[in-house]
Amino acid sequence: MRPVTPRGFRDVLPAEAAEREVLTLRLSDAFAAWGYERIETPVVERLDALEAAAGPLEGTAFRLVDLDGHLLALRPDLTVPIARLVSSRLADVAGPVRFRYAGEAFREHESLRGQARQFTQVGVELVGACGPEADAEVIAVLADALRTVGFERFTVAVGSVEVFNAVVAAAGMPESWGADVLAAAHERNFVELQRLADLPGVAETAARALREVPRIRGGREAIARCSDVASACGCDATLGALDETFALLEAAGVHESVMVDFSVMRSFDYYTGIVIEAYAPGLGLPIGGGGRYDGVLEAFGAPRPAAGFALGLERLSIGLLEQGVDVPVRRLDAVLGGPAAEALSAAARLREAGWRVAISSRAGRELVAEADERGAIEALFARDGRVVRLDRSGEPALPLEDPAPYPPSTSWAEGSER
Amino acid sequence: MIATSRGAADRRLRIAVPKGALLEGSVRLLEGAGLDTGALANPGRQLIITTDEVEYVIAKPTDVPIYVAYGGADCGVAGKDVLVEAALEVVELVDLHFGGCRFVVAGLEDAGDMDERYGHLGVLRVATKYPNIAQAHFDARGIQVELVKLNGNIELAPLIGIADVVVDITATGTTLKQNRLKIIEDVLPSTARFVGNPVAVRTDPRVTALADALSELSVES
Numbered sequence: 001m002r003p004v005t006p007r008g009f010r011d012v013l014p015a016e017a018a019e020r021e022v023l024t025l026r027l028s029d030a031f032a033a034w035g036y037e038r039i040e041t042p043v044v045e046r047l048d049a050l051e052a053a054a055g056p057l058e059g060t061a062f063r064l065v066d067l068d069g070h071l072l073a074l075r076p077d078l079t080v081p082i083a084r085l086v087s088s089r090l091a092d093v094a095g096p097v098r099f100r101y102a103g104e105a106f107r108e109h110e111s112l113r114g115q116a117r118q119f120t121q122v123g124v125e126l127v128g129a130c131g132p133e134a135d136a137e138v139i140a141v142l143a144d145a146l147r148t149v150g151f152e153r154f155t156v157a158v159g160s161v162e163v164f165n166a167v168v169a170a171a172g173m174p175e176s177w178g179a180d181v182l183a184a185a186h187e188r189n190f191v192e193l194q195r196l197a198d199l200p201g202v203a204e205t206a207a208r209a210l211r212e213v214p215r216i217r218g219g220r221e222a223i224a225r226c227s228d229v230a231s232a233c234g235c236d237a238t239l240g241a242l243d244e245t246f247a248l249l250e251a252a253g254v255h256e257s258v259m260v261d262f263s264v265m266r267s268f269d270y271y272t273g274i275v276i277e278a279y280a281p282g283l284g285l286p287i288g289g290g291g292r293y294d295g296v297l298e299a300f301g302a303p304r305p306a307a308g309f310a311l312g313l314e315r316l317s318i319g320l321l322e323q324g325v326d327v328p329v330r331r332l333d334a335v336l337g338g339p340a341a342e343a344l345s346a347a348a349r350l351r352e353a354g355w356r357v358a359i360s361s362r363a364g365r366e367l368v369a370e371a372d373e374r375g376a377i378e379a380l381f382a383r384d385g386r387v388v389r390l391d392r393s394g395e396p397a398l399p400l401e402d403p404a405p406y407p408p409s410t411s412w413a414e415g416s417e418r
Numbered sequence: 419m420i421a422t423s424r425g426a427a428d429r430r431l432r433i434a435v436p437k438g439a440l441l442e443g444s445v446r447l448l449e450g451a452g453l454d455t456g457a458l459a460n461p462g463r464q465l466i467i468t469t470d471e472v473e474y475v476i477a478k479p480t481d482v483p484i485y486v487a488y489g490g491a492d493c494g495v496a497g498k499d500v501l502v503e504a505a506l507e508v509v510e511l512v513d514l515h516f517g518g519c520r521f522v523v524a525g526l527e528d529a530g531d532m533d534e535r536y537g538h539l540g541v542l543r544v545a546t547k548y549p550n551i552a553q554a555h556f557d558a559r560g561i562q563v564e565l566v567k568l569n570g571n572i573e574l575a576p577l578i579g580i581a582d583v584v585v586d587i588t589a590t591g592t593t594l595k596q597n598r599l600k601i602i603e604d605v606l607p608s609t610a611r612f613v614g615n616p617v618a619v620r621t622d623p624r625v626t627a628l629a630d631a632l633s634e635l636s637v638e639s
Contacts, residue, residue, distance in 0.1 A: 114488075155621050188509040188616060217620060261620050263509075277620075284421055284489010284615045 008109060008117030019327040020120070020313055023149055023320075024102050027122045027311065030148040034141050036100035036124045041081040043104065047071040053080045053296040054270055062106045062117070074106035078121055079308060080270075080296060086127050087302035095128025095304070102313075116314065123290065123310030127297070130305035132241050135274050135292065136248035138307045142278060142288065143254035149316065150325040154257055154287075155279045159264035160242055161271050161291075163213060163226065166235035171206035173199075181210065186265050190214060205232040217261040220246040226262060242274070270296050276309055280319030287315040332356050333407040335371040337363050338382035346382035353404035365394035377408040421490035431472045431624045434486055434494030436479035437461075440610050443516040444495040451631035483508050483613065492618040493625050498608035499587055503548045509619045511629040512612040515636045518589065521551060521605035525583040526576045527598050535582055536561060543582045545575030552585040555605045573597040 005011065012020065028038065044064070050073055051057055061073040075081050078101050086097060102122040109115035126138055139156060146154045164185055168178040177196065184192035196202075197210040209230040216226050223243045227236065242260070249255040264275045266289055273292030280287050290309025297304045320327060333355040336347050340361075347357045360370050363381065368390055371379035379390040380400060387400040435444050435458065442459070449455045454469040461467055467474040475491050480503070482496040487506035497517055501510065523544075529535070536542050545566045546552040556563045566581055568574075573593060575581035585605060588594055594601065612632050614625045 157620050188507070188619075191510045191513045191611060194513075215626070263620070279617045279621050281621070282489075284487070284492075284617050286617060 006117075007111060008115060010116070010118075015329075016317075018329040019317065022327050022329055023313060023316060024120075024122055026149050027145050028100060028102060030145040031100035031124050031141060034098070034124075034137070034144070036098040036141075039082065039085070039099040039101055040103065041075070041078065041085055041101075043074060043106075044072050045075055045081055045084070047073040049084055049300075050076070050080050053083060053299045060107055062108055075103075076107050077105050077310065078103055078123065079125060079290070079293065079310065082125050082308075083127070083293070083296045083306060084300055086125075086304070086306075087297045087300035091302045096134070097127045098124065099127070100124045120313035121310040122313055122316075123288070123308060125306060125308035127306040128304050130273075130292070130294065130307075132244035132248055134305070134307060135241075135245045136252065138290070138309060139245070139249060139258060139274075139276060140252040140254050142276065142290075142309050142311075143257055145311065146257075146278060146287075150320055150323075150327070151280060152323065152325070153281050154319075155281075156258045157217070157261040157264050157277045157279065158242075158245075158258060159260065159262045159275050160238055160273060161265070161275055162238040162273060163230060163235050163262055166238065167206050167209045167213060167230060167233045170203060170233035171210075172203045173201060177202075185214065185263075186269075188263065188265070209233050214263040217259060217263070219259060220250075220255070222260040226260070238273075245274070266291060274307070278309075278311070280315075280322065282322045283315065283319050285315065287319050288312055330356070331409045332358060332374055332376040333409050334358075334378040334380045335360050335367060335374060335376045336380045336382060336387070337361070337367040342382040342385075346380075346387050350387075350404050350407075353407065354410065355404065355407040356409065363394075364390070368392060368394050421485075421488045429473075430468065431493070431622070431628070432475060432491045433472055433628075434475045434477045434482045434491035434496075436482050436495055436497075437476050438479055440479060440495060440497060440517045443514070443610060447495075447514060447516075447632055447635055450635045451628060453628075480504070486613050486615050489615050489617065491615070492622060493612065493614040493628065495610055496613055497610055498606075499548065499551070501611060501613065502606070502608075503550050505550060507616055508613040509616055510611050511614050511619070511625075512633045512636060514610040514612055514632065517610035518608070519587045520589075520607045521548070521555075521585060521587055522594075523555070523583050523585055523602045523605060524573075524588075524594050524599040525602050527600045529576070529582070539582075543580070544585055545572055545581035545583075546585040547572055548585060548587075551605065555585065573599055 047063060057073060057076060061076045064072045066072055082099055090097060104118055105121045106118050109117055124141055126134055139158060143156055168181050181196050184196060193210055193214060197207040212229045213226060216222050223239055227239045246255060249258055264277050266275050270293045271291040272294045275291035277286040277289040288309055288311035292307040294305045297306055334357050336343055336357050337360045343359050347359055350357045360367055362370050368379045380387050381390055381396060388396040389398050389400060391397040445455050445459050453472060456469045457467050458474050461476050465476050475485060477485055479497060480500050482494045483501055483504035483506045485491040486494045486508045499521060542561060542563045544552055544563045545568050547568060549565050549567050552565055572584045572586045575584055591601060612629055618625045
C-alpha cells in the first residue's frame with residue numbers, strides 16, 4: 001500500500017520544522033521574560049474533566065475509549081488541562097502562577113472544509129490574579145510576543161463578555177430570549193441581534209445597547225462610547241475596569257496595536273471577562289486569542305481567577321510569510337569530507353568551536369555540490385591534520401585557520417547572529 | 419484553511435457577488451451604496467472585475483460563504499438559505515430584504531398526509547440540496563428521516579419514488595405546482611444578507627462603512 005496520513009494531519013519537513021523551532025523559541029523567550037514558566041500536560045484528558053469546564057465537546061474534541069471504558073479526549077486546547085492541573089496539584093500554592101506552554105492541540109472538523117485537525121498552540125496562562133493589572137499583563141505579553149516574532153503590523157482586539165451579559169440581564173426578557181441573544185452574538189449574526197432587539201417587550205435601553213454595542217470598536221475612546229449607550233444596563237464597573245486596563249496598556253507602550261471591540265466572542269463559552277483576538281493584516285482568521293475564564297477553576301472545585309491566550313503556530317507562520325518577514329533559521333556551517341578518521345576528529349574540533357558540521361564521504365566537486373544542496377556555508381576537506389576550504393570547482397583553496405574561527409553562521413559577516 | 423492574498427493589507431476591498439438570481443439585486447444595492455459596479459451586471463466570462471476601489475469576485479451562490487469565511491473575499495452577498503446550510507464563520511451584517519424565498523417541505527399532491535405515512539413507515543425519506551437544514555428541521559420536530567442529497571431538480575425525487583418528501587426553496591411555488599407537488603410545511607424564510615469575514619469586519623473600516631450604507635438602503639426599499 002501507499003501510506004497516507006489521516007485527513008487534517010500532516011508531516012513537517014526540515015525547512016518548515018526549523019522555522020517552527022525558531023518561532024517557538026522566540027515566543028518562549030518572550031513569555032519567559034515576563035516570568036512565565038514552562039509547563040507540560042498530557043495530550044489525552046478525561047472527557048468528563050474537559051467538559052466540566054468547557055461544556056459539551058461533541059463535534060469539537062477527538063474522543064477515544066480506553067480499556068477501562070473511560071471516555072477520553074485529545075486536548076482541544078491547553079487552557080483547560082492547565083486549569084485542571086493548577087486546581088488539583090497546585091491548589092495550595094498561593095500564586096499567582098504564571099505558566100507558558102507550546103504543544104499540539106486537536107479538534108475535529110467535518111471533511112471538505114480544508115481544516116487541520118492537529119495544530120500547535122503556544123501561549124500563557126496567568127492563574128490567581130484578576131483585575132485590570134492582570135488583564136493588561138496578558139494583553140501586553142501577547143503584543144510583546146507578536147512584536148518579538150517579527151510582526152510589524154498586527155491588531156489585538158479586546159472585548160468583554162460581561163457587557164453583553166449585562167445588556168441581556170437589563171432587557172427584562174425571559175431566559176430563552178437571553179440565550180437566543182448570546183447565540184446570535186456567538187454566531188456574529190447582527191441581523192438576528194437586530195430582530196431580537198426589535199421584539200416587543202425589550203426594555204428600550206437594552207434594545208439600543210444591543211443594536212449599537214456590537215458595532216463599537218476603536219481605541220480607548222470606544223469604551224466611553226460604549227458607556228454612553230450601555231451604562232443604563234448596569235455595566236459601568238466592567239467598563240471602568242476596561243478603561244483602567246487600557247490606561248495600563250498605554251503605560252506599557254503597547255496600546256497602539258490594541259483596540260476595543262465589543263463584538264469579539266470566542267468559540268468556547270468558558271470566558272467570563274475580557275476576550276482577546278489577535279489579527280495579522282491580510283489573514284481572514286485570527287492568529288490567536290484568549291481571555292479571562294474565572295469559572296473554569298471553579299468547575300474544578302478550586303475557584304481562582306485566571307486569564308491567558310494561545311497563538312496558533314501554523315497561522316503565525318502564514319501571517320509572517322504574508323508580511324514578507326523571514327524567520328531567521330541558522331544554517332549548516334560546513335560539509336566536511338576526507339578520510340573517515342581525519343574527518344571525524346576535524347569535525348569534533350570544529351563542533352567544539354560551535355560549528356554545525358555534517359560529515360560526507362564525498363570529495364572535490366561532488367562535495368561542493370552536496371554543501372550547496374544542504375545549504376551549508378562552507379565545503380571543507382580534512383587531510384594530513386589540516387582542514388582546507390574547497391573552491392567552487394572542488395579544488396583545495398585557503399586552509400581553515402587554526403584554532404577554528406567562529407562558525408560562519410554566527411559571525412557578523414552573515415549580517416547578524418543567526 | 420486560510421486564504422493567502424499576496425500583499426493583502428493595502429489591496430482593494432474584495433466583494434463576493436453571487437451570480438444568478440441574486441446578482442441583479444446585489445448590483446442595484448452596491449450601486450446605491452455609491453460603488454462603481456462597472457461591468458458587474460454583464461460580467462461575461464470574467465471571474466474578477468476590478469474597479470478603482472473594489473474587486474468583485476463572481477461566485478457561485480453556495481461558494482460565497484466559503485470565500486468570505488476563509489478570507490478570500492472580505493465581504494459578500496449570500497442568501498440566508500446558503501448561509502444556514504454552509505454553517506461557516508461569517509458575520510451576518512445586514513438583511514438586504516431582497517431575494518426573498520422560503521424553505522418548505524413539499525410532497526406529492528395526491529399522496530395523503532405526511533404524518534400518516536410517517537406513522538406507517540416509521541421513517542420519512544427526504545430528498546434535498548440542503549441536508550443540514552433538512553436534518554435540523556426534522557430533528558426539531560422529532561421526526562426520523564433518511565436524507566438523500568441531490569444536486570438539482572429536487573422535485574423529481576417523489577415523482578420517481580426515491581423520496582417521500584423534498585425540502586427545497588421556493589419563491590412562488592410555481593415549479594412545485596407544475597410537478598404536482600404541494601407545500602406541506604414551512605421550514606424557514608430566507609432573504610439576501612450582506613456578510614463579512616470576521617477579521618475584516620473588525621480590522622477593515624471599509625466593510626463596516628459598506629454595511630452601514632447598505633443597511634440604510636435596504637430599510638428604504
